[in-house]
Amino acid sequence: MQKNLLYDNHGRPLNYLRLAVTDRCNLRCFYCMPAEGIKYVQRKELLSYEEMLRLVGVLVEMGITKVRITGGEPFVRRDLMGFLERLTAIEGLQAVNITTNGVLTLPFIPKLKEIGIASINLSIDSLDRDRFFQITRRDELPKVLKTLEALEEAGIPTKLNAVVMDGQNTEDILPLAAFTKDHPIEVRFIEEMPFNGEGEKTNGKSWNHRQILAKIESKYPDIQRVADPPNSTATHYHIPGHAANIGIIAAFTRTFCGSCNRIRLTAQGMLKTCLYDEGVLDIRSLMRSGASDDDLKGAFLAVFNSRAKDGFEAEQNRKGRPVQESMSTIGG
Numbered sequence: 001m002q003k004n005l006l007y008d009n010h011g012r013p014l015n016y017l018r019l020a021v022t023d024r025c026n027l028r029c030f031y032c033m034p035a036e037g038i039k040y041v042q043r044k045e046l047l048s049y050e051e052m053l054r055l056v057g058v059l060v061e062m063g064i065t066k067v068r069i070t071g072g073e074p075f076v077r078r079d080l081m082g083f084l085e086r087l088t089a090i091e092g093l094q095a096v097n098i099t100t101n102g103v104l105t106l107p108f109i110p111k112l113k114e115i116g117i118a119s120i121n122l123s124i125d126s127l128d129r130d131r132f133f134q135i136t137r138r139d140e141l142p143k144v145l146k147t148l149e150a151l152e153e154a155g156i157p158t159k160l161n162a163v164v165m166d167g168q169n170t171e172d173i174l175p176l177a178a179f180t181k182d183h184p185i186e187v188r189f190i191e192e193m194p195f196n197g198e199g200e201k202t203n204g205k206s207w208n209h210r211q212i213l214a215k216i217e218s219k220y221p222d223i224q225r226v227a228d229p230p231n232s233t234a235t236h237y238h239i240p241g242h243a244a245n246i247g248i249i250a251a252f253t254r255t256f257c258g259s260c261n262r263i264r265l266t267a268q269g270m271l272k273t274c275l276y277d278e279g280v281l282d283i284r285s286l287m288r289s290g291a292s293d294d295d296l297k298g299a300f301l302a303v304f305n306s307r308a309k310d311g312f313e314a315e316q317n318r319k320g321r322p323v324q325e326s327m328s329t330i331g332g
Helices: 050-061 079-088 106-114 127-134 143-154 171-181 209-219 285-287 293-304 311-316
Strands: 014-022 066-070 096-101 119-123 158-164 186-189 234-238 248-249 262-265 270-271
Touching: 014 050, 050 079, 050 285, 050 293, 066 079, 079 106, 096 127, 106 143, 119 143, 127 143, 158 285, 171 186, 186 209, 186 293, 186 311, 209 234, 209 248, 270 285, 285 293
Parallel strands: 014 066, 014 262, 066 096, 096 119, 119 158, 158 186, 186 248
Antiparallel strands: 234 248, 262 270
16 A cells, blocks of 8 residues: 655654553553552543554554554553554554563563564663662563563564663663673663653753763773664664674653654553653544544644654643653653
């Protein structure tokens, strides 16, 4: 099926949808939510699978070619595999990817491979069990490592995502970098962001992409800059002799906004054209009020044509309300 190319008002292509299927999570990572968790929405407030499939179908007709399933933790939502099977069958959708914490994923890996999931991003902020517990407030590292091993054995392309936090896991940077020596699994280090349900608390001490790279260079001075894929959020490096690359994502510094091709849809059906905006279109209300597919396309085009030029402008447009929502509610 031939699709039109979709662009925003700054000439950036839009072909990548991050779709949150739930706001619930089985971990309590402190950089994502308070220890007591967040107030989860009622099930009726979440998009149904049927609504999600309709929306993806509409967006694929407009030019979206890639969907990443996020949460919360996707695998806490009941009947996820049936939804994924239907999603991967949508004509014109070229890739379905998943971001998961890996705690519940292991039993589903054979089926994920069978239905053609393109890749998995596994969130793991430490390879040390004690620090993993301190960060996530759950003692689940053994399960995550079993999932990682099974993904590698199954041959499903996998990346590790680690949020770098001052005073919490900076000593994990080098062990995670070393992991790329014998495993064909890219490790990506992500700047900490203020989406913890309480607002920014880093007091200016968060590690930026330059500090992360300097830490890696302290052990691997021969690390080399390599080419990035199109529209990549990560800047990529390679340590000679290692099996996989290292990526560094300037998520708070926001150096990659000029080539951003992503939009987000929260589990409640709020469209975000930037991680830092507060939501620009309530798609759920439109759908449930009887909007046709053409109505939805028109609404999408209107917000795509008024997209913020970068994350700083999106944050300034929040009408005085600071960033303080949980990452779990906005689709990771």
